[in-house]
Amino acid sequence: MIFRAVEDGDLIRQATRGNVEAFNLLVSRWEKRVYNYLLRLTANREDALDLTQDVFLKAYQNLRKLDDAARFAPWLYRIAHNEAYSMFRKRRPESDVADLPPAATETGIAVGGSPVFPIELSLAVASALERLTPEQREAVTLKIYQGFKFEEMAEILSCPVSTIKSRLYTALELLKIELAPIEARGVS
Amino acid sequence: MSCSPFDLKDYFFDELDGAGRKQVEAHVTGCRACREELSRLRLTGTTLLSLREEEIPRRIAFVSDPVFEPSAWRRWWSAFWNTPARLGFGSAALLSAALVVFALVRPAPVQLVRQVQVPAVQTAQTAPAVSDAAIQARIDQAADRAVTARTQQLVAEVAAERQKLLTVAAELEVDNSRQHALYMTASQYGPPRQPAMEAK
Numbered sequence: 001m002i003f004r005a006v007e008d009g010d011l012i013r014q015a016t017r018g019n020v021e022a023f024n025l026l027v028s029r030w031e032k033r034v035y036n037y038l039l040r041l042t043a044n045r046e047d048a049l050d051l052t053q054d055v056f057l058k059a060y061q062n063l064r065k066l067d068d069a070a071r072f073a074p075w076l077y078r079i080a081h082n083e084a085y086s087m088f089r090k091r092r093p094e095s096d097v098a099d100l101p102p103a104a105t106e107t108g109i110a111v112g113g114s115p116v117f118p119i120e121l122s123l124a125v126a127s128a129l130e131r132l133t134p135e136q137r138e139a140v141t142l143k144i145y146q147g148f149k150f151e152e153m154a155e156i157l158s159c160p161v162s163t164i165k166s167r168l169y170t171a172l173e174l175l176k177i178e179l180a181p182i183e184a185r186g187v188s
Numbered sequence: 189m190s191c192s193p194f195d196l197k198d199y200f201f202d203e204l205d206g207a208g209r210k211q212v213e214a215h216v217t218g219c220r221a222c223r224e225e226l227s228r229l230r231l232t233g234t235t236l237l238s239l240r241e242e243e244i245p246r247r248i249a250f251v252s253d254p255v256f257e258p259s260a261w262r263r264w265w266s267a268f269w270n271t272p273a274r275l276g277f278g279s280a281a282l283l284s285a286a287l288v289v290f291a292l293v294r295p296a297p298v299q300l301v302r303q304v305q306v307p308a309v310q311t312a313q314t315a316p317a318v319s320d321a322a323i324q325a326r327i328d329q330a331a332d333r334a335v336t337a338r339t340q341q342l343v344a345e346v347a348a349e350r351q352k353l354l355t356v357a358a359e360l361e362v363d364n365s366r367q368h369a370l371y372m373t374a375s376q377y378g379p380p381r382q383p384a385m386e387a388k
Binding site for chain 2: 016018020021023024027028031032033035036039045052053056057060064122124125126129140143144145149150165168169172175176179
């Protein structure tokens with residue numbers, strides 16, 4: 001008997017044929033990553049959870065439009081990006097989305113005023129990320145925390161690779177400055 | 189400003205190919221400024237990764253409700269039309285079916301041609317059914333007719349030759365008679381007796 005890891009492509013094919021359990025397995029593999037990506041964008045757990053559910057519902061409804069199963073991750077994150085910015089527009093319809101800061105506090109990501117990350121280092125990082133523009137923060141999230149390549153990021157954000165690199169490198173310079181005092185005290 | 193052959197940030201983000209990575213690593217070994225810059229990037233990356241991912245508060249799962257599920261036919265139809273390969277196969281099958289229908293339902297003139305051809309085929313196919321005796325009888329009859337005709341032709345030719353020979357013989361006999369008469373006349377030293385010759 002030969003055992004083989006069930007890959008995303010297999011699950012996508014089965015889900016396309018109407019196998020809901022296969023799609024649930026696919027969701028279980030990706031929900032944590034998508035949730036954390038949306039949490040970085042929105043800085044709100046409830047919003048991130050609601051958006052994550054919407055993302056997977058849309059993914060299920062449009063799974064047949066996915067031509068290449070190998071491009072599932074960028075395709076899924078593209079949906080997540082669109083859902084997040086759609087929510088931003090609904091809440092601030094007359095504002096420029098680029099100017100919309102996430103609902104964060106001085107102590108980092110918070111729900112109902114309670115700090116999410118009590119550790120000083122995590123707070124410093126969260127605070128530094130908040131000082132970035134939404135585009136820079138999203139670029140850092142996709143690259144540092146989600147591990148996408150530049151081309152995949154360009155696909156998710158619908159912009160050229162040069163723009164992605166510009167945002168990311170500028171953000172990295174800012175983060176170096178912001179985190180320098182913390183780093184000087186020692187990071188394990 | 190970095191003096192590295194490639195951007196150190198590209199190296200840090202693992203966006204260089206193998207050769208580019210080796211060049212940067214070789215450069216960083218001998219360049220203190222770039223080595224320190226790369227160390228700062230790595231330290232910043234490590235600091236950023238200290239912000240751990242959170243567990244999702246509530247797991248997401250979809251329930252298959254038969255009420256909202258599309259029927260098997262609709263799923264098949266949707267899958268069929270959403271797959272280019274299947275659509276191509278369907279088009280080919282439709283074209284094949286059209287060709288078969290066209291072949292079965294042909295216009296009237298084509299049927300006439302077929303009707304004309306059928307007897308010829310039947311004749312050719314039924315020819316071996318004639319008995320060998322009949323064929324042999326026909327061959328014999330044809331041979332007899334040929335032999336008879338040839339015999340009649342030969343008889344006629346022989347008769348013609350015989351008639352020619354008779355004519356030649358008669359002429360020779362006349363010549364002999366003339367020579368004989370001439371000889372007799374010459375031997376008697378007198379003129380030939382013409383009337384006797386004519387009477388003879």
